[in-house]
Amino acid sequence: xxxxxxxxxxxxxxxxxxxxxxxxxxxxxEESGLAIGVRVPLGRVSTRVSxxxxxxxNRQTFxxxxxxxxxxxxxxxxALSTGDGDTTARLDAGLxxxxxxxxxxxxxxxxxxxxxxxxxxGFIHMAGTSRFTRETGDSFAVVDITGLEGIEVKRDxxxxxxxxxxxxxxxxxxxxxxxxxxxxxTAQIPMSHQVNSPVLEIIPQPGGTLARFD
Numbered sequence: 001x002x003x004x005x006x007x008x009x010x011x012x013x014x015x016x017x018x019x020x021x022x023x024x025x026x027x028x029x030e031e032s033g034l035a036i037g038v039r040v041p042l043g044r045v046s047t048r049v050s051x052x053x054x055x056x057x058n059r060q061t062f063x064x065x066x067x068x069x070x071x072x073x074x075x076x077x078x079a080l081s082t083g084d085g086d087t088t089a090r091l092d093a094g095l096x097x098x099x100x101x102x103x104x105x106x107x108x109x110x111x112x113x114x115x116x117x118x119x120x121x122g123f124i125h126m127a128g129t130s131r132f133t134r135e136t137g138d139s140f141a142v143v144d145i146t147g148l149e150g151i152e153v154k155r156d157x158x159x160x161x162x163x164x165x166x167x168x169x170x171x172x173x174x175x176x177x178x179x180x181x182x183x184x185x186t187a188q189i190p191m192s193h194q195v196n197s198p199v200l201e202i203i204p205q206p207g208g209t210l211a212r213f214d
Contacts, residue, residue, distance in 0.1 A: 139176040153171070
């Protein structure tokens with residue numbers, strides 16, 4: 001099939017608001033469509049309002065979404081479309097936890113209601129630790145500071161978490177076949193517990209690695 005598509009966008013009001021337009025033409029079906037709209041950020045929520053004409057129908061659509069930032073676990077997206085044909089609405093939400101990523105969605109399409117839910121993650125058993133977890137990537141490591149809870153752990157000098165009650169912390173998405181620098185704060189380690197070095201440099205293979213501080 002042959003398509004012709006064109007789009008345009010312009011930022012206005014100190015680049016905080018953007019207007020856009022897009023159009024297409026389907027040569028085989030001899031159909032065309034046009035959409036115009038505006039995007040407006042409201043804090044951390046992004047909104048979009050558009051009007052569309054396609055295949056002989058006129059539709060108006062409102063969308064709002066809040067993406068996940070580094071310090072947030074929740075993201076969601078809502079959409080409502082009305083005009084010629086059935087009114088449709090959909091809400092999707094996702095929550096990232098230490099046990100995995102959970103998603104739920106509900107949509108209404110005329111007389112049809114659709115509900116979906118899912119979970120994405122993994123399960124590991126290593127160094128005496130068994131747990132459900134978020135996706136680990138190609139390589140991961142279990143940091144072990146036996147019996148010391150609440151010790152801050154850094155990867156490449158960036159804090160990534162603290163050890164749990166068993167003195168362990170799971171680190172995901174390590175770079176395989178490259179040096180990954182794992183360190184702890186010696187000021188948080190009691191004098192009764194000796195650590196030979198506060199820094200470990202590991203070169204993990206795909207899979208799991210034990211990073212033990214002793």
